[in-house]
Structure formats: structure tokens, C-alpha cells
Amino acid sequence: MASSTTPSPVLKQPVKLACVQLASGPDKTANLQHAASKVRDAASTGAKIVVLPECFNSPYGTDHFPSYAETLLPSPPSQSQSPSFHALSAMARENAVYLIGGSIPELHHSEEEDDNKKPSYYNTSLTFSPTGELLATHRKIHLFDISIPGKITFRESDVLSPGNKLTLIDLPEYGRLAVAICYDVRFPELATVAARRGCFALVYPGAFNLTTGPLHWKLLGQARAVDNQLYVALCSPARDMGAGYHAWGHSLVVDPMAQVLVEAEEKEAIVVAELDGDRIEEARKGIPLRDQRRFDVYPDVSQGKVNVEGL
Numbered sequence: 001m002a003s004s005t006t007p008s009p010v011l012k013q014p015v016k017l018a019c020v021q022l023a024s025g026p027d028k029t030a031n032l033q034h035a036a037s038k039v040r041d042a043a044s045t046g047a048k049i050v051v052l053p054e055c056f057n058s059p060y061g062t063d064h065f066p067s068y069a070e071t072l073l074p075s076p077p078s079q080s081q082s083p084s085f086h087a088l089s090a091m092a093r094e095n096a097v098y099l100i101g102g103s104i105p106e107l108h109h110s111e112e113e114d115d116n117k118k119p120s121y122y123n124t125s126l127t128f129s130p131t132g133e134l135l136a137t138h139r140k141i142h143l144f145d146i147s148i149p150g151k152i153t154f155r156e157s158d159v160l161s162p163g164n165k166l167t168l169i170d171l172p173e174y175g176r177l178a179v180a181i182c183y184d185v186r187f188p189e190l191a192t193v194a195a196r197r198g199c200f201a202l203v204y205p206g207a208f209n210l211t212t213g214p215l216h217w218k219l220l221g222q223a224r225a226v227d228n229q230l231y232v233a234l235c236s237p238a239r240d241m242g243a244g245y246h247a248w249g250h251s252l253v254v255d256p257m258a259q260v261l262v263e264a265e266e267k268e269a270i271v272v273a274e275l276d277g278d279r280i281e282e283a284r285k286g287i288p289l290r291d292q293r294r295f296d297v298y299p300d301v302s303q304g305k306v307n308v309e310g311l
């Protein structure tokens with residue numbers, strides 16, 4: 001029987017996490033200003049980790065990605081080319097929070113000198129420290145390509161390229177968390193690797209829809225939590241029935257025993273939950289999956305070749 005030893009406690013002290021279920025529209029500048037005001041509201045609850053939704057600075061849709069995309073240029077004077085990057089950094093710094101900045105469409109030019117190479121677009125999440133430094137860049141790994149006849153067809157891959165790295169981020173006062181984006185939540189291997197590498201939470205900015213949302217959103221959040229005995233946060237945009245894509249909403253935080261601690265409805269909202277390392281340890285002590293795994297029967301997906309950003 002194989003056992004995996006995860007350093008304990010995985011969460012060094014309790015921390016409040018807020019999901020901002022944001023209402024965004026077609027005006028990027030207005031979206032950034034609105035996000036800044038809601039991040040302020042979230043921080044005023046005492047939350048030290050604040051999460052924004054997928055594509056929070058634009059409408060969500062393949063038609064919109066190119067026109068809203070930004071090249072990520074951290075150094076001044078690049079505010080005009082990367083307004084979202086700089087706005088997110090300022091939101092984190094001004095509120096002294098870790099900010100998981102939802103996601104934005106990113107335009108990336110290859111460094112190779114090849115005039116024929118087309119630029120790539122990514123669905124990219126930026127995480128900033130409480131002093132406004134960029135800590136991590138996650139490019140959505142699993143693109144949202146589905147077709148459910150009569151209900152929904154969506155093909156992110158018509159426009160976007162996939163990222164190729166897991167994103168695990170160390171927050172010195174708290175511990176390690178993983179960031180991934182929306183459809184990434186459907187892939188349990190990603191979550192399992194993150195958990196076995198010591199994360200206390202999996203955070204997914206997302207935008208499920210009115211077909212799969214009611215069926216799978218909460219279920220997937222609870223599944224990733226119970227499989228891995230850690231916290232899971234899913235942060236959606238608010239629903240706008242006038243937009244081309246109707247987001248499910250229902251941002252939520254799930255605890256390590258798969259209980260939903262807080263859940264929004266479909267409207268704009270901020271949901272806040274306290275994450276406590278004792279609940280992770282209790283879940284793992286009571287149901288000791290970590291020591292019961294049978295890596296003599298099946299492989300440990302967290303070992304071998306794993307592409308992990310920064311670690």
C-alpha cells in the first residue's frame with residue numbers, strides 16, 4: 001500500500017476568500033472600474049483572497065476574444081496596451097489582497113522571428129500579491145469545445161490556443177493554492193496533482209451556461225473537493241439575459257467534506273467563506289484516503305512528467 005505525505009498543515013492560518021460574481025458588459029473600461037469597486041467591497045468583508053470571474057473584462061464569446069485581447073506588458077509605460085493587467089495589480093495593492101483576477105483574453109506574439117507566425121490568443125488568469133506583484137499566469141489548459149445538439153455549441157479552440165502548465169501558487173502566510181479556469185474543472189487529474197502537491201484550495205474562475213450549469217457546476221465543485229479533501233471555489237459572472245452567452249452564476253465555495261459553504265444566485269453578488277486548515281486535516285484524518293491509495297494497482301498521476309508553472 002502506498003502512502004503520500006503532504007506537509008501538514010496545508011493551510012497555515014484561517015483565511016477568508018471572496019468570490020465576486022461580477023456583472024460585466026461590452027465596455028472594457030467600465031468593466032475594470034466596476035471590478036475595482038467590487039474588489040474593494042470584497043476586501044471590506046475581511047477577505048484576503050479575492051477571486052473574479054472568467055472573462056470579467058469583456059463579454060464571453062469567441063467573437064469577442066480578439067477585440068478585447070491584451071498583450072501582457074508589466075513594465076510602464078504599457079498601461080494603454082495592458083489596461084487589465086495594470087488595473088488588477090492596482091486592485092490587489094490598494095486593498096492589500098491576493099487577487100485571482102478571473103481571466104482575460106490574452107494576445108501573445110511569438111518571440112521567434114517569423115513574420116508568418118500568427119499571434120496566439122489565450123484565456124488567461126493573472127494572480128497578484130497584496131503589493132500588486134504578478135505571482136502567476138494561468139492559461140486555460142482545456143479549451144471549452146462542446147456540442148450538445150439543440151442546446152449549446154461552443155468552440156473556444158476556433159480562436160484560442162491552450163495553455164500547457166498547471167498553476168500552483170505559494171502564498172507565504174497561508175500556503176499553496178491552484179488556479180485553473182472553468183472547463184479545467186472537468187479534468188480531475190489536474191485537481192489531484194494540485195492536491196498531492198500540497199494545495200489547500202482549488203480556485204476556478206468560470207462561466208458555465210444554462211445547459212450544463214444546473215447539472216454540473218455544483219457537482220463538479222463538490223466532486224473536486226471530496227476527491228481531494230480540500231477547498232474549492234468557483235467564481236462566475238452574473239447572468240445577463242441580454243448578452244450572447246448566458247452565464248449560470250451560482251459562485252460558490254465548497255469545504256473539504258464537500259459541503260457548500262456559500263453560494264450566490266444568478267445576480268451580481270459577493271460570497272465570502274472562511275477557509276480553515278483544521279477542516280482539511282479533520283476530513284483527511286476521518287477518511288484517510290492519503291494513506292489508502294494503491295499505487296501498486298494504478299499510477300500516481302502526480303508523479304512523472306507534470307508541467308507546473310513556477311514550481
Ligand SMILES: NC(=O)CCC(=O)C(=O)O
Binds near residue numbers: 143183216
Ligand atoms: N467557460 C467554460 O469553460 C464553460 C464550461 C462549461 O460550461 C462546461 O459545461 O464545462
